[in-house]
Amino acid sequence: MGLAGSAAAQDAATVIPADPTLVGQTTEWQVCNETSYVLRTASAFLRGGGMAAKGWNEVLPGACIIITTPVSGPRFLFAESIAAHQGGVREWKGTTPLCVDETTDFTSSATQDCRLSNRTERNFFAVRPGEPVTSLVEPSEFGRTKSVVAAQQRLLRDAGYAITRIDGLPGRKTSRLLRAFRKDHDLDATVSDEPLMRALIAAAQDAQDSVGLEVCNQSSAAIWTAVATLENGKWRSRGWWRAAPEECTRPLDIPLPGTEAHVFAVQEGEDGADKRLRTVATTPAQFCIAESKFDALGKDMCIEQGYAVASFRPVPTEDRGARMRLSDADFSEQTPGGLRR
Template sequence: MAPARSFIRAGAAVALGAALLAWALFGARAEAQQQQQAQPQGWQVCNETSFVLEAATGRPDGRAILVQGWTRLRPGECRTAVGAPLARGTHYLYARTSSAHRGGRRQWSGDARLCVDTNQQFAIENPPNCAASGYEERRFRRVQINKRDGWRTSFSEAAPLTLARARQQGIQRLLEDAGYDIGLGRRGADPRRIAQAIAQFRAAARLAPSATEDQLLDALEVAARRRSDQVGLTLCNRTRGRLWTAVARRRGEGWESRGWWPLNPGGCVRTIDEVLIQDAYYVHAALESEAGTRYLAAGGEPFCTSPARFAILGRDDCESRYYSTAFFTRILPRQRPGLVVDFNEDDFLAAGVAPRAAPGTIAPDAPAARETRRGFAPQAAPEIPGEAP
């Protein structure tokens, strides 16, 4: 959603003044609310970041671990994820940022591997094998809880924020994600521009004058997600098996390859979340099957990969740098800001059939060898799955 070019007209100055006053009073009001927080009942998780977070928890239940998610947390918000009474001992916590934010999904994680459903709300007894049960593995942080009535755990950024400041910066971040200019400079954001953007968004979203800050945050997240869905490179798994995907593109004067993004059947992931401005991008995928790994039928161009998650600069001398060489298939945005690549069963070779290199050069103006949405993958799926690095 792009902001209108003209904002201050008859009557708009009044709205801007009200927005400036509300923005000035907001910090003090939120600080007062923070000081009045009561002792938590149950396990309370707090968001001291400028992102909208989605949290998942794990708790002991006899010999099993019950995992559930997702608890949505606005910036500066605390919510009870597990009710009292609590079981004493090791609990588990993980969070990811909302897909509305630019820059890829960030994670708050640890070293405990548990299963999650990345696409919807879930509550499961953690299975021994995530992929075999249709789930994905994530690394949770261990939290030692020694009180049965209440416990509080906070998510934070590198630069600590109070709950009040987190909410203020969260509104600023979502305004930017939704396409509004808030005048960021060396001294930070311009309060007048922020107030103007808020007033403009309230009018565009038709928010009532009495709409709360929670309602403002929710509407901003919807607008930012709608905008993000229109740009970037999204990969979708339309097969019956699990996919391992990666992408490659130019970075400055060189090249970068990045992976892995594991995709269960029906899953999608946005691997690039900015406007596609380059002439060409490259993708590959490997499909797991009972007969073995199946590779995409389209030809490819060589790039470097690694069995674990990777972000590799350069595409030459992969083996001498302790990487592997794999083939990526070229796709052409053709001046479109975003693309969705669907991988279907008939895009893949039979198990045991080796993939091939595509003829031609890697020059940006070279024609695509085959249908541009197809890709190619290395001979082994990665060993360490995870969300976009």
């Protein structure tokens, strides 16, 4: 994903309350969203005498937030698209690993071990110290104005409306579908700007919750899930998604018809004795897997490419979404040398 900086004057922006631990001279730093995605951001700079990351701050397309930062010193930023968008999370990232968590207001020290603090790691990108405006962009380079229309188009498509192009141009089809959306959701014909964007986000999230594959863990131990799908005529297998007992995870967030989706899972066992998901087909489909996080193209020559092979279970793909509930009975013992992430 692209990045761009500009010192040009911006419209009114949301001001993020200043961190009380800041010392010395400060300045205002604008972070602007010029993409077709609703983003959440986390920033990192010197806080309380040490480098610390803080988030999350939502930034709507075409909008900016203002963060109070030290005048000098290193500065970093990370951004990702919200879960309401289909097709997986997009990231605006770099190479500096820092800890984040899912709470809406977190602060983490750069010296923390993410695993020991029950947090995950994100790769932040460096921002030039003193840069007044950092714009998050896409290759299409919509700019502040076109990004609003592009976001409306993307959210309409995420919500199930027949948008074929995300170009940021307010054409007749986009206008017609926005009118249909307002009517379908009992919105006043004049509603626009942020209220319309909020309604679109809510509709996209509702649609997201009804598509793809959700795997719910009804077993007595944590499970790890991998999926395989047919994309543009080629097989692709990916993993892993973890779910504790009584939790669910969503490894696929796209409509299922045409994906020929398959799923594989392992259940954590004592002393590394993991159990594998039982197959249900006489001749189960086999795909590439790996011990740690993986993304493998193709289903042949797995061993030659450094992968292991596992038998996957087919997923019903007639409907846009499916839910799979896995219990202890769905897992069986495996031979020594099983998978552990």
